[in-house]
Amino acid sequence: xxxxxxxxxxxxxxxxxxxxxxxxxxxxxxxxxxxxxxxxxxxxxxxxxxxxxxxxxxxxxxxxxxxxxxxxxxxxxxxxxxxxxxxxxxxxxxxxxxxxxxxxxxxxxxxxxxxxxxxxxxxxxxxxxxxxxxxxxxxxxxxxxxxxxxxxxxxxxxxxxxxxxxxxxxxxxxxxxxxxxxxxxxxxxxxxxxxxxxxxxxxxxxxxxxxxxxxxxxxxxxxxxxxxxxxxxxxxxxxxxxxxxxxxxxxxxxxxxxxxxxxxxxxxxxxxxxxxxxxxxxxxxxxxxxxxx
Numbered sequence: 001x002x003x004x005x006x007x008x009x010x011x012x013x014x015x016x017x018x019x020x021x022x023x024x025x026x027x028x029x030x031x032x033x034x035x036x037x038x039x040x041x042x043x044x045x046x047x048x049x050x051x052x053x054x055x056x057x058x059x060x061x062x063x064x065x066x067x068x069x070x071x072x073x074x075x076x077x078x079x080x081x082x083x084x085x086x087x088x089x090x091x092x093x094x095x096x097x098x099x100x101x102x103x104x105x106x107x108x109x110x111x112x113x114x115x116x117x118x119x120x121x122x123x124x125x126x127x128x129x130x131x132x133x134x135x136x137x138x139x140x141x142x143x144x145x146x147x148x149x150x151x152x153x154x155x156x157x158x159x160x161x162x163x164x165x166x167x168x169x170x171x172x173x174x175x176x177x178x179x180x181x182x183x184x185x186x187x188x189x190x191x192x193x194x195x196x197x198x199x200x201x202x203x204x205x206x207x208x209x210x211x212x213x214x215x216x217x218x219x220x221x222x223x224x225x226x227x228x229x230x231x232x233x234x235x236x237x238x239x240x241x242x243x244x245x246x247x248x249x250x251x252x253x254x255x256x257x258x259x260x261x262x263x264x265x266x267x268x269x270x271x272x273x274x275x276x277x278x279x280x281x282x283x284x285x286x287x288x289x290x291x292x293x
Contacts, residue, residue: 046086046165046208046226046282047093068096070163070204072154074181075103075141076123077242081263082210083167084235085228085280090165091131092231098161099127102154102181104136108143111246122245130238135161142176146183154184155192159201163189166204170211170283172218182209208282213262222281225274228267232278239263 069090071079079087079099090097104120106112112119124134137153144150158166168185169178193201208224211217228235243259244251270279 046224047090047095066094066096067164068098068162069165069167070098070100070158070161071167072100072102072181072185073169074177076101077239077246077259078169078178078212079167080239080242081259082169082212083280084238085231085278086167086226087132088130088231088234089226089228096133097131098133098135098163100135100137100157100161102137102144102184103139103141103177105138105140108140115248119245123242126238126241126245130234144180146180150184151187151195154188155195158188158192158203159196159198162202163204166207167210167282168207170209170217170220172220173212173216174218175212175216178212178216207286208284210280210282213266215262220283222270222283224282224284225270225279226282227274227276227278228280229271229277232267236260236264
């Protein structure tokens with residue numbers, strides 16, 4: 001069945017046009033596919049397909065046609081700080097969503113020393129509860145750089161994941177881990193086939209860069225704004241749970257942290273830019289025309 005409140009599913013001649021109305025509980029437990037909106041400036045919608053609310057298809061049809069959104073970050077919290085609302089929006093629109101975390105070795109980071117495996121497992125489990133897959137590479141903070149070996153590893157991960165849309169860190173950043181992660185992402189997403197000498201490599205159709213907040217990012221001027229108001233509470237909950245894991249304490253939704261305060265300030269500012277309550281902002285390296293009439 002598709003859901004307890006849904007009519008019986010019928011064969012769908014065009015699964016790509018039917019996914020928005022499917023009750024998502026069967027696949028992701030705590031999420032339901034609701035109507036979402038995406039507002040952009042100077043570009044088209046991030047998830048442009050408009051699905052009819054009354055169409056249904058089977059789970060096998062759904063999965064066969066599923067698109068993939070890949071978000072790449074250096075650290076465990078980069079994606080969930082930068083683009084949690086967009087990831088949740090993609091999950092609700094039946095995208096397969098993957099966060100690729102380049103730093104998977106936390107043995108040299110004081111907050112997680114001695115509990116590295118438990119820490120990673122907790123981060124992965126929490127993300128899965130929001131419908132997001134987590135992949136790690138084996139890099140350690142400030143112990144990796146842009147070289148042949150690291151380019152191969154990131155390109156191989158992109159080749160395996162096969163994203164349709166990719167989100168990567170903005171390159172100009174005070175944190176060296178972010179800078180290197182951005183460089184490796186850009187090479188892998190755009191030129192991974194040559195890095196791997198793999199003719200079957202196909203990069204994402206669209207790539208966006210996201211920022212990591214004013215404490216890190218330098219000179220970020222976005223040209224694409226996504227309304228994430230509908231997903232705001234879940235975004236903050238997700239980030240708050242990550243911060244609790246990092247501090248090794250029980251999550252308390254009534255407690256705030258610097259990361260939560262910074263994210264809310266940034267999202268409100270981005271929202272005012274495009275006249276919504278909360279927004280996440282991106283920069284598109286490849287510009288595309290839009291119809292304004």
